[in-house]
Amino acid sequence: MASELVLALDQGSSSSRALAFDARGRVAARAQFPVRTFFPRPGWVEHDAEDLFRTQARALDRVLAAIPARARVLGLGLAAQRSTIVLWDSRTGKPVCRAPSWQDARAAAAVAGLASRRDEVHEKTGLYPTPFYSAPKIRFLLDSNAAARRLLEAGRLRIGPVSTYILWRLSEGRIFACDPTMAQRTLLFDIRRGDWDPSLLGFFAIPRAALPALAPTMGPLGSIERSGRKVPVLAAVGDQQAAAAALGSRPGLGVLNLGTGAFFLLNTGTDLRRVPGLLSSVAWRKAGEPCRYLLEGTVHAVGTSLEWLRQLGLLADPRRADAACRRSKQRLWALSAIGGLGAPRWDYSTPSAFWGLDARTRPEDLARATVESVAFLVSDIVDAMRAAGNRVSAVRASGGLSRLRHLMRFSAGLLGVPVRTVAEHEATAAGAALLAARQAGAPWAERLVAGGGAPVSPSVAPDEAARLLPAWRAFVSAQQALAAELSSKLRS
Secondary structure, eight states: OOOEEEEEEEEOSSEEEEEEEETTSOEEEEEEEEOOOBOOSTTOOEEOHHHHHHHHHHHHHHHHHHSOTTOEEEEEEEEEOSSOEEEEETTTOOBSSOEEOTTOOTTHHHHHTTGGGHHHHHHHHSSOOOTTSHHHHHHHHHHHOHHHHHHHHTTOEEEEEHHHHHHHHHTTTSOOEEOHHHHGGGTOEETTTTEEOHHHHHHHTOOGGGSOEEOOSEEEEEEEEETTEEEEEEEEEEHHHHHHHHTTOOTTEEEEEESSSEEEEEEEETOOOOOTTSEEEEEEOBTTSOOEEEEEEEESOSHHHHHHHHHTTSOSOGGGHHHHHHHOOSOOEEEOOTTOBOTTTOBSSSOOEEEOOOTTOOHHHHHHHHHHHHHHHHHHHHHHHHHTTOOOOEEEEESGGGGOHHHHHHHHHHHOSOEEEOSOTTHHHHHHHHHHHHHHTOTTGGGGSOOOOEEOOOSSOHHHHHHHHHHHHHHHHHHHHHHHHHHHHHHO
């Protein structure tokens, strides 16, 4: 009997990956290729969309060549970075311009007019109006790029998130679809109605005809033909939701994914909950079933903050941050605000800051303070969830930076619940494969859910956490007040 496999594509900010998972839940083949990120101006972060597709297709072809010819491929699941947006020509498939990343903040002016409608936007979309979502970037590109306007007038412009563009190219234009997890990140999607919102389309002046059709996260989306195989596409999902699925997301279990940023997600089942300062996100939707939801909070800069320390000459290698934390003898306070403060503050005017430096301060003290700042920011997200009556009973952590032992132990102490780090570093890809395997009806699908993980021993006792957390909040409040006062005086 031929073996069964499910394919997963994982298109992220730093690489494009493809993996084949077998009926034992193990990786049977994998391939990975780096992608370039461009920083042409302050606040601008871009990808070459053609490079995203080319590297993803190359990884897929490499995996298809590595699996046995007799293996039965049940289908494919795709997970991709969210909020990164692609504009392309429907006739040629050629991108109109570089794709602004989810980290790109160039379009602040395009979203400024929604400030007075903040609560309305949150009610409709589950998000807060910031330039990091796709719609402001689309408006910026339509205003600034003559080629995009010409294609729009000719009816040839296509606009979609990375998942949509990858599937459109792989299917040679047959699949032009977007699931709710990706549609939501455009800031144009009504999370309750499950459709594009006419008023937000009108505000940004984005024609619905240029946007993809809406489709379920799990369901037959079409098929692609590659390397002599016809492969059904059974799932397409945002990267954070894919990771949450692979980590066994269930009501009460918090999922912490640590990479370029930190994302804390709490499964709320079919209950769409709204908490001030937090995002209400689609978890996934299977065709014919109710939508599942998450509460979500974001810390914008984790890996980015460590890389910043490296550029300043304060940390030789971000991978050695743990060793620096162990050498540290002095507790400092750091506010990691590169890219702004995310949930629950959504403050893009307060800069990064350190407090407590003196003649004894060493580079390792600054590294430790930066790492601990991430743990404090995550604890703020969890506290906001708890204050609204949501139970967080345990946490599973994944992602490359979950290997920072000091960060995980300090976080466990602040959160006060059992924390486990999952050794599977392919959580995003495993989640895409899991959703595809479920859609295919594979009896072994649940083997793709990560195991229990390694328990984390807290480095902070409850009484110390009770002292540190109020001090942390006072520190952040003081920095916000100082930033506002200085900004006012410098303007006058």
